[in-house]
Amino acid sequence: MADNNNAHIMNMPKKPNPKITELAERLVGKWRVKGPEIDGTVEFELMEGGFFLIQHIDFTHGQKIKGIEYIAYDPDTDTLRSHFMDSMGENFTYTWALNGKKLRINFGDADSDMYFEATFNDDNSQYTGAWHYPDGGGYDATLTRID
Numbered sequence: 001m002a003d004n005n006n007a008h009i010m011n012m013p014k015k016p017n018p019k020i021t022e023l024a025e026r027l028v029g030k031w032r033v034k035g036p037e038i039d040g041t042v043e044f045e046l047m048e049g050g051f052f053l054i055q056h057i058d059f060t061h062g063q064k065i066k067g068i069e070y071i072a073y074d075p076d077t078d079t080l081r082s083h084f085m086d087s088m089g090e091n092f093t094y095t096w097a098l099n100g101k102k103l104r105i106n107f108g109d110a111d112s113d114m115y116f117e118a119t120f121n122d123d124n125s126q127y128t129g130a131w132h133y134p135d136g137g138g139y140d141a142t143l144t145r146i147d
Helices: 005-011 018-027
Strands: 029-035 038-046 052-060 064-074 079-086 091-099 102-107 115-120 126-132 138-145
Touching: 018 038, 018 052, 018 064, 018 079, 018 091, 038 138, 052 079, 115 138
Parallel strands: none
Antiparallel strands: 029 038, 029 138, 038 052, 052 064, 064 079, 079 091, 091 102, 102 115, 115 126, 126 138
């Protein structure tokens, strides 16, 4: 979802990119988020048409946070990019990648040194990982499907 998507108006895709379809197949539903520093839920839904995956966030991480994130295929970078906005006024971009059972969410661009990396279990009912920060900080989180 680069800022120059308007340049693609004459060449809009007729169907969703397989990267967004694969991510949606793995994530759509409601998940319990639990970790030493985080507690709450996230819910993923696929927007009608299948081009956008929407994440609703409702958890406590130091403070109560509610937010929404729109994830879509970005043809300029050949990646899944997102825009996240929350109840604290934050507005961030992320890059998402799914490779087999591995999920990686980079803060900003795909080469960012701030990222979440997780692994799905065999039946895709849970994924466990951690946020990694450039200063060595971060936190663990387990997400368990609840629907």
